[in-house]
Amino acid sequence: MTIFDSVKKQKVLFEPIKKGEASIYVCGPTVYDDAHLGHARSALSFDLLVRTLRALRYKVTLAKNFTDVDDKIIKKIRETGKTLEEITTHYIARYKDEMEQLHILPSDIEPKATESIEAMSSMIQRLIGSGYAYQIEGGDVYFDSSRDSAYGSISHKVPDDDESRSRIDHVEGKKNPKDFALWKAAKADEEIAFESPFGSGRPGWHIECSAMIEKHFEGSDEYSIDIHGGGADLLFPHHENEAAQSRCASGHELAKYWMHNGFVQIDGEKMSKSLGNSFFLKDALAAYDGEILRFYLNSVHYRNDFNFNEEDLLAAKKRLDKLYRLKKRITPGGASAVKKEFRQKLLEAMSDDLNISIALAVIDEMVASANEGLDADPKNKGLKKETVANIEFIDELLGFGGMDPFEYFQLGIEPEVKEKIEELIARRTEAKKAKDFAAADAIREELTAMGIAIMDTAEGTLWEKS
RNA sequence: GGUGCCAUCGCCAAGCGGUAAGGCCGCAGCCUGCAAAGCUGCUAUCCCCGGUUCAAAUCCGGGUGGCACCUCCA
Structure with missing residues (x-):
């Protein structure tokens, strides 16, 4: 098996940490809204990976997380008045249901951020203890990117320190623009907060994957897992940051291989909420069967951009x-x-x-x-x-x-309609027997108008939704 | 401003130095009462300009065009 490693930027032979096994961690969705086509494509891409490795007789362990604490969820709580749990359980259930419709095999492990607070806080504590992280006034904890000499080795990006050009958030107290939050201290009016040795608050986005991987996979002296995957947009900063904190906390690399899937575009442009062109999976599924969508979305190589139409x-x-x-x-x-x-x-x-x-x-x-x-x-x-x-x-x-x-071929046809179709076909068969081809053709036209195509075969007349 | 990716038949899309897979659409034929389905056949020299090579869609250089990342994002 060869895979394209987006860090090495070339196809490489897949040689797992443990012979015959494959540990894979894929970045899953933040559950504050319904899944869009991009989520589907990512899940579909890695499903193909898992299925292929299994067919090659690898014992695959797939973990895909749910980010269930984050600013967008908090925003949703304020907008809807619902609790965090109400929101996240709803969207997690919907996500799983839709993925099943796409015939995506269930993950072996489905870690949630809220269930991994301890793993995260212990990792953060270690990073603080060894000087890789620091806490600023107000309680936020940041990763000190300058302490990681390998920072940038994943995405090959050298973030531009000139803040007038880069779009990195400027936060008071950060030592370096590219430092990122490991822990966000709770503000007075925020009800979503978890206790930790460094104060009440919630985890930063990047830390969850690192902590969950550490929690769920054994790894080796060199790597925690074999393959880490996700959408192309996650390469930087998400995966760069994950890799940095894991490297500094564990002393070894996070993943042996990195794989990233390309985007789903609409009219040649990235689909995103800010552009107002996002396409919910549920809408696509309402119009087409999951298997058809799966076939279509998987028909283009996973690394290419996918223009949906x-x-x-x-x-x-x-x-x-x-x-x-x-x-x-x-x-x-x-x-x-x-x-x-x-x-x-x-x-x-x-x-x-x-x-x-x-x-x-x-x-x-x-x-x-x-x-x-x-x-x-x-x-x-x-x-x-x-x-x-x-x-x-x-x-x-x-x-x-x-x-x-x-x-x-009869997807979406109501039972009553099916009966009607069968009846028309029976009448047409009679007409054909009587060599009344005009009548037979008239019935076929009637069926065509109903959106039904028929075909005469040795076994009788078959029909399809056209 | 930085960093990447991409550009192959009307459309989708493989190709990774050895002389252009496949699908959709279209055309012709076989089959069929007529159709449909199925089968058979036909349809490109790879964005442009240079270069390397016995040989390039494939490598190098320069253009042009599109997209993405550097901010939450699959």
């Missing part, structure tokens, strides 16, 4: 449709073994830094060749069984193709 989504759907049409031809039917060559080619593609484009091309070839075989010999049992197994493998490795093919 409905036209491309529909083109991607048609590609998925072809897989399901093939599945229709072999359903119902049992499975034999996956075609060795197919399995190997798919794994080979995914093992090369998750080259999904090659993987999809391999699938297209398999679909075409199976269709060709079935055209030549519709009763080829061996081919049918092998194809069933092949599609099962696709579902295992890439997370699509697992639905019932008939249901797939």
Whole structure:
């Protein structure tokens, strides 16, 4: 397996700390609002990583956190009058539900910031004790970036100290503009506060990942975990800061490999709230099945920017449709073994830094060749069984193709409508028998107007939502 | 102002020095009562200009255009 390490800026061979195992930590969402397409893409990217490593027989442990204390959540508390817990449990539940709809495998560990206060405060205390952090008037604790000679080695950024140009917050008392908060002291009117040896307050954003990784993973003398991942925007400052504090607190590097997924854009621009062009996952899921969204969002290599638009989504759907049409031809039917060559080619593609484009091309070839075989010999049992197994493998490795093919093509059709369709098709079959083609065509037109496409096959007339 | 990334057929998208994968769309054909589906065939020399090399979409230099990070952000 090779992966692109965004710190080394090149593809490298994945050689885990512990042979045969892979520890992965992905930065999860801050739960103050519904997930957007960017959250989906990030989760989808790392889901592909996890599935590929598992198919390669690695024992994978995936941790993805929920940031459930932070300024934006506090703002939400003030706006809504709800409690922190009400807000965070609501959005965590929604996040999990939506990720499940995208066929994302659940994380093995789901740490929450509020459940890791002790781990954080102990790490902060160690940093203060060894002189890597300092407390300023008012109680905030800052990391002293000047004490970490390796600061900058993750993002390769040398923050511009000229504050007139950089956009780093200027805070009174900070020794250095790039120093960042480990602990924010509670103001008098703030009710969200945790006790710590250095006063009442709440953790800074970066410290949670470092502390949680330390808490949940054993690591080695050199690294805490194998892979640390997240969106491209997290490389700096988030991951740089995590790496710095972990390095100074533990004496070794945080992660052996760093992976970052590209952005989802709308009309060629980054999707973000400030631009007013963010797209909630829930809205996309209301219009399209999770599997279709998954297929579309995963159809572009994870490191590239992804320009979301409905036209491309529909083109991607048609590609998925072809897989399901093939599945229709072999359903119902049992499975034999996956075609060795197919399995190997798919794994080979995914093992090369998750080259999904090659993987999809391999699938297209398999679909075409199976269709060709079935055209030549519709009763080829061996081919049918092998194809069933092949599609099962696709579902295992890439997370699509697992639905019932008939249901797939009838997604979103109400039962009453289904009845009506079946009835029309029955009438058309009668008309065809009577060679009344005008009547048969009229019924087909009626179905077309309903958005239903029909196809006459040896097994009778099949229909799809068009 | 600093630092990166990207630019391949109408659209999406692989390619990582050896002579352009795949999908969508389109066209022609087979099949079909007609369709649809499926199958077969057809459709690019890689933003521009230099350079290195026997050989470059792939490496180097210079342009042009787009995007991102340096502020919360997946």
